[in-house]
Amino acid sequence: MRLTPEQAAIIRSAAAEVFGSDARVWLFGSRVDDAKRGGDIDLLIECDQPIANPAFSAARMAARVQRGLHGRKVDVLLLAPDLLRLPIHDIARSQGVSL
Structure with a gap:
């Protein structure tokens, strides 16, 4: 995993602020592969609870993490009971790393 413990803590903290302390955070994509370089x-x-305004919440989460990580590009995908589950959600969970 290509995140420092400090970066992972910033991400977990932002998720708790935006989505609550019960939110689970998964890192997926190129940052999980130690052999790769760069990438968002x-x-x-x-x-576990519905997200009333998912687009706003995802943008808020991304903005908090980007500020905390000095402008590093962040993509946020949400999974909640009221949101459509897509194949990308299963890929992120199966190939991702829990933070």
Whole structure:
């Protein structure tokens, strides 16, 4: 995994602020592969409760992480009971790393 412990802590903290302390955070994509270089940070946020305004919440999460990581590009994918589950959600969970 190509994140420092400090970066992982910033991401977990932002997820707790935006989605609550029960939110689960998964890192997936190129940042999981230690052999690769560069790349954005792809995150799956998994919540047990519905998310009232998912687009706004995802943007808020991305903005908080980007500020905390000095402008590093962040993509946020949400999974909640009220949201459509897509194949990308299963890929992120199966290939990702829980933070």
